[in-house]
Amino acid sequence: MEVLKIATAGSVDDGKSTLIGRLLYDTKSLTDDKIEAIRNSSEKKGYDYLDFSMATDGLVAEREQGITIDVAHIYFSTARKSYIIADTPGHVEYTRNMVTGASTSQVAIILIDARKGVIEQTYRHFFINNLLRIKDVIVAINKMDLVGYDQSVFEDIKQNFEKLNANSTYIEQNATYIPVSALKGDNVVKSSNEMPWYKGHTVLEHLENLKGTDVQEDGNFRFPVQMVIRPKTDEFHDFRGFAGKIKGGDVKIGDAITVLPSMTTSKVKSIYFYDTPYELAKAGSSVTITLEDEINVTRGDMLVKTNELPKVEKEITATVCWMDSKQLSAGSRYIVQHNTNQVVSKIAEVGNVVETDFSGESESSGSLRLNEIGEVKIKLSKPVFTDAYNDNKSNGAFILIDEQTNTTAGVGFIK
Amino acid sequence: MRRKGERKAKNLRNLSTTIQDTKRPDVTGQKNVLRVNALESEAIYIFREVVAQFEKPVLLFSGGKDSITLVRLAQKAFWPAKIPFPLMHIDTGHNFPETIAFRDKLVQELGVKLIVRNVQDAIDDGKVMEETGKYASRNSLQTTTLLDAIEEFRFDACIGGARRDEEKARAKERIFSVRDDFGQWDEKNQRPELFDMLNGNIEHGQNVRVFPISNWTELDVWSYIQEEQIEIPAIYFAHRRHTFLRDGLIWSAQDDVVFRSEDEKVEERTVRFRTVGDMSCTAAVESTADTIQKVVAEIRDSKISERGARIDDKRSEAAMEKRKQQGYF
Structure with missing residues (x-):
């Protein structure tokens, strides 16, 4: 079945959890025992309504404080699609x-409180969807019940958001505006009777119609080799298969292939998925490829089509989002993990901090703190085989790993 | 075009089912094009990363449908080579006998090594205390045996069949989940996982729990079992069983494992199990679904969640979170 991955973002109290709860409830994805559990905890807190946020907040601290600390994954499905929400x-x-x-998402839902309109948080959410090039954005203007389902409130917010959209660096992005009341269920799954002036789809109808293009579908054929499969059994004595997941484009038998970094060339002999051979496989599939010639290939190498070579670089410039409490500064060492490669690297330069509210850049302090975004130059001890993030998402992103703590300290999007 | 090497794999399939295998080539025009299955490819990708990034991985095998699905995915990830790691079963001693028989047969057919470690040994050594009373279960005692086994074999990656849709603490779980020397889960300090990049770098003594089917739902698993014609233990299908009722749940009265007081009357019912854990914490559901098609249809319409019949989760709202912090997987 088709899988569609959705990221939701909103400020505290603009009803994100309620929206998700409503989606689950109206698609009949909440089972009786879960509804019962929600009813119990709602009553315990003295609410006279069902507090759907309890369906999504997982950790004790989150329930106590009524906030979301970490990314939670929520699942529901309709007859047409399976949905995964990263909340x-x-x-x-x-x-x-x-x-x-x-x-990890293909669609984003940005929530706006109809009473508050576009606020700083909205800018930040939209900025991140721009940076990560999420193609479809749903702008859900929530709590319409609290503004009397007034069309002019909706239109004002829409206009303000469109102004923001004019700053977008990602012009192919589609924004869809939907007036909703998550609490009352207007235009989430069912059409609202309160807003006859709105002729568009409900949130779910819109999701059902989207084609869930996977992250990996962009760009040219890239095949980072995860491992070499050599069974050495009597039956498969000479079998040498290169196992990996296709990132970008497709591959078929007979294609002329170049192996990086050795630059040796060969042709695709066979493509297996489990024990079944195929003539053609597309991005997103985990396959095993064999080549016509006996050439040396190991983990970390990349198979590409000979006429579609990526950049082979020992220095990369990237927009980095910093995720660690220890700040990123020039001169420090990190491990760059790009596909199946881990390469020791040195931070050559940290540029200006980019403000996530589209207000531009602020003076460089030569470092990035937790949750800051900026342009960074990195020198690598070994070349990596890259595309710009704009051309191939999965081959244009990397993570930075702290050598001491082993934590994932940041993510980079190659320019 | 099928290979000879498939013979062995075929033995694993339940040949009595006659559903069309939807995984066969999708013939468009002349070409034989592989249809993308995102969840399956993601799981295979994760298995391969584990083998490439770790020295001593192990697959935690409970005999339940999720771990059986993992085994099929591992077969696919490494074919035509054998699964390159052992399976390990933490045996509570209270398993359904059908599960154990099934486990032994599967391991023999695959030609992989099976490690069994018994909760009973930890009880005999005085490391853990058996719970007593009406709700006694060995479920939480598994953790000690698991951690001991990880230390004994120096496993650095333990692959498990947990899914994020099962339970709210699991919804926060990473695909590579780092545990410290004591097996503890630090839920507020987890590594971010971006795109499909998996960071398996750990210190000596730490280990990683790996969840290849994190993003699958219960229905995804059942649909996969149906499509792939994977054989599963008979207790997942409707059968007659001696049972008794407690707190609205149906318990097996057959094997003397579940505590039953004299006023709890034994009756024969047609039931099946939706999850197969320890007998002492897994209740049955009334069902007439005796084929995989009927089970899938039943799950699709179900009004009760999978873990609704697991008493181990009902102990408190944060039961799972607490157990995970202590090293449960």
């Missing part, structure tokens, strides 16, 4: 979680 917290300090949630 991320909306506080300023959690840029790191928003970027994380957006990195």
Whole structure:
């Protein structure tokens, strides 16, 4: 079945969890025992309505404080699609979680409180969706019930958001505006009777119509080799298969292939998915490829089509989102993980901090703090095989790993 | 075009089911094009990363449908080579006998190594205390045995079948989830996971729990079992069983494992199990679904969640979170 991955973002209290709860409830994805559990905890807190946010907040601290700390994954399905929601917290300090949630998503839902309109947080959410190039953005203008379902409120907010959209660096992005009341269920799954002036789709109808293009579908054929499969059994004595997941484009038998970094060439002999051979496979599939010639290929190498070579570089410039409490500064060492390669690297230069509210850049202090975004130059001890993030998302992104703590300290989008 | 090497794999399939295998080539024009299955490819990708990034991985095998699905995915990830790591079963001693028989047969067919470690040994050594009373279960005692086994074999990656849709603490879980020397989960300090990049760098003594089917739902698993014609233990299908009722849940009265007081009357019912954990914490559901098609249809319409019949989660709202912090997977 088709899978569609959604990232949700909103500020504290603009009803994100309620919207998700409503989606689950109206698609009949909440089971009786879960509804019962929500009813119990709602009553315990003295609410006279069902507090759907309890369906999504997982950790004890989150339930106690009524906030979301970490990315939570929520699942529901309709007859047409399976949906995975990455629910991320909306506080300023959690840029790191928003970027994380957006990195695995194909669609974003940005929530706006109809009473408050476009606020700083909205800018930040939209900025991150721009940076990560999320193609479809749903702007859900929530709490319409509290403004009397007034069309002019909706139109004002829409106009303000469109002004913001004019700053966008990603012109192919589609924004869709929907007036909703998550609490009352207007235009989430069912059409609203209160807003006859709105002729568009409900949130779910819109999601159902979107084609869930996967992150990996962009760009040219890239095949980072995860491992070499050599069974050495009597039956498969000479089998040498290169296992990996296709990132970008497609591959077919007979294609002329170049192996990086050795630059040796060969042709695709066979493409297996499990024990079945295929003539052609597309981005997103985990396959095993064999080549016509016996050439040396190991983990970390990349198979590409001979006429579509990526850049082979020992220095990369990237927009980096910093995710660690220890700040990133020039001269420090990190491990760059790009596809199946881990390369020791040195931070050559840290540029200006980019303000996530589209207000531009602020003076460089030569470092990036937690949740800051900026342009960084990195020198590598070994070349990596890259595309610009704008051309091929999965081959244009990398993570930075702290050598001491082993934590994932940041993510980069190659320019 | 099928290979000879497939013979062995075929033995694993339940040949009595006759559903069309939807994984066969999608013939468009002349070409034989592979249809993308995002969840399956993601899981295979994760398995391969584990073998490439770690020295001593192990697959935690409970005999339940999720771990059986993992085994099929591992077969696919490494074909035509064998699965390059052992399976490990933490045996509570209270498993359904059908599950154990199934486990042994599967391991023999795959030709992989099976490690079994028993909760009973930890009880005999006085490391853990058996719970007593009406709700006694060995479920949480598994953690000690698991951590001991990880230390004994120096496993650095333990692959498990947990899914994020199962339970709210699991919804926060990473695909590579780092545990410290004591097996503890630090839920507020997890590594961010971006795109499909998996950071398996750890210190000596730490280990990683890996969840390849994190993004699958219960229905995804059942649909996959149906499509792939994967054989699963008979207790997942409707059968007659001696049972008794407690707190609205149906318990097995057959094997003397579940505590039953005299006023709890034994009756024969037609039931099946939706999850297969320890007998002492897994209740049955009334069902007439005796084929995989009927089970999938039943799950699709179900009004009760999968873990609704797991008493181990009902102990408190944060039951799972607490167990995970202590090293449960």
